[in-house]
Amino acid sequence: MEIGVIGCGKMGTALITGAIRSGAIEASKVHGYDPYPAAADSFREATGASTVAELDSLANCDTYLLCTKPQQAAEALGALPANQSSLVISIAAGLSIDWLQKHSPSDSRIIRCMPNTPALVGEGAAAFALGQSATTADAETAKTLLGSVGIALEVPEIQLDAVTGLSGSGPAFVFMIIEALADGGVRAGLPRAQALELAAQTVRGAATMVSETGMHPGALKDQVASPGGTTIAGISALEAAGLRSALIEAVAAATRRSIELGHG
Ligand SMILES: NC(=O)c1ccc[n+]([C@@H]2O[C@H](COP(=O)([O-])OP(=O)(O)OC[C@H]3O[C@@H](n4cnc5c(N)ncnc54)[C@H](OP(=O)(O)O)[C@@H]3O)[C@@H](O)[C@H]2O)c1
Numbered sequence: 001m002e003i004g005v006i007g008c009g010k011m012g013t014a015l016i017t018g019a020i021r022s023g024a025i026e027a028s029k030v031h032g033y034d035p036y037p038a039a040a041d042s043f044r045e046a047t048g049a050s051t052v053a054e055l056d057s058l059a060n061c062d063t064y065l066l067c068t069k070p071q072q073a074a075e076a077l078g079a080l081p082a083n084q085s086s087l088v089i090s091i092a093a094g095l096s097i098d099w100l101q102k103h104s105p106s107d108s109r110i111i112r113c114m115p116n117t118p119a120l121v122g123e124g125a126a127a128f129a130l131g132q133s134a135t136t137a138d139a140e141t142a143k144t145l146l147g148s149v150g151i152a153l154e155v156p157e158i159q160l161d162a163v164t165g166l167s168g169s170g171p172a173f174v175f176m177i178i179e180a181l182a183d184g185g186v187r188a189g190l191p192r193a194q195a196l197e198l199a200a201q202t203v204r205g206a207a208t209m210v211s212e213t214g215m216h217p218g219a220l221k222d223q224v225a226s227p228g229g230t231t232i233a234g235i236s237a238l239e240a241a242g243l244r245s246a247l248i249e250a251v252a253a254a255t256r257r258s259i260e261l262g263h264g
Helices: 010-021 037-047 070-078 097-103 117-121 136-147 157-168 170-187 192-213 217-224 230-241 243-263
Strands: 003-006 030-033 050-052 063-066 087-090 109-114 124-130 150-154
Touching (some): 003 010, 010 030, 010 063, 010 136, 030 037, 097 109, 109 136, 117 124, 136 150, 170 192, 170 243, 192 217
Parallel strands (some): 003 030, 063 087, 087 109
Antiparallel strands (some): 109 124
């Protein structure tokens, strides 16, 4: 597999760094292109892969990873060799499989992905959907690339708006939760830096317990809420403030917005 990375910005660099580091792909098989020379330079430095000065020079690749901003994608795909049957994996937010198919060389097999920012620190939560002619082997390729910087689940394309609302937008919701927990710590008398460190590690630890024990989060919550204790007092305050409903509505609102943007 020869991989052409179109757009060597933050996400392209993070995905390829993770995939090379995990041994999923070899640096010698990856060739990046970015019109911005500084982006190409730092891609080479971070990944050990090569870059090319013109998109045409990626003609020998059989797999393309489209990592430009959505508004730059038409121009980038339009510059690919016209009569080549290759796999195009796109992480550009909001661009549908139909749109990608129309703008790619005619025999391309398309995979549309929705990664999230924690991919930049190797803890991403991504989902991907297969275009009509994409094969099981293509799905494995996407899973390997995205999975090297976190988890990657295959879903039908129609569910990608919900994925955008949950794991795409979710990091921002959790950043707000961490900030608010730290504020609570400061209000209760802790220094700011320690409150923030404790809040972030508490969220990380709780998340790890959910993934590693496989237990229902409600059961884990029940385990730490002793009768008449401190935790149930806090839980009661959260229920009164509507925390769960607020989060459900946040994911629903982000999903609706993703659908609206897709239609625009
Ligand atoms: N960041 C995230 O967490 C996240 C999450 C989910 C999805 N995504 C999606 O991932 C994609 C990339 O995001 P990013 O944060 O990595 O953006 P980014 O850092 O801005 O990277 C995009 C790169 O593509 C380059 N580019 C522009 N036109 C090009 C062309 N015609 N051919 C090749 N490269 C071109 C840009 O160069 P210039 O700087 O010169 O324009 C830039 O270096 C976006 O579509 C975004 O929607 C990102």
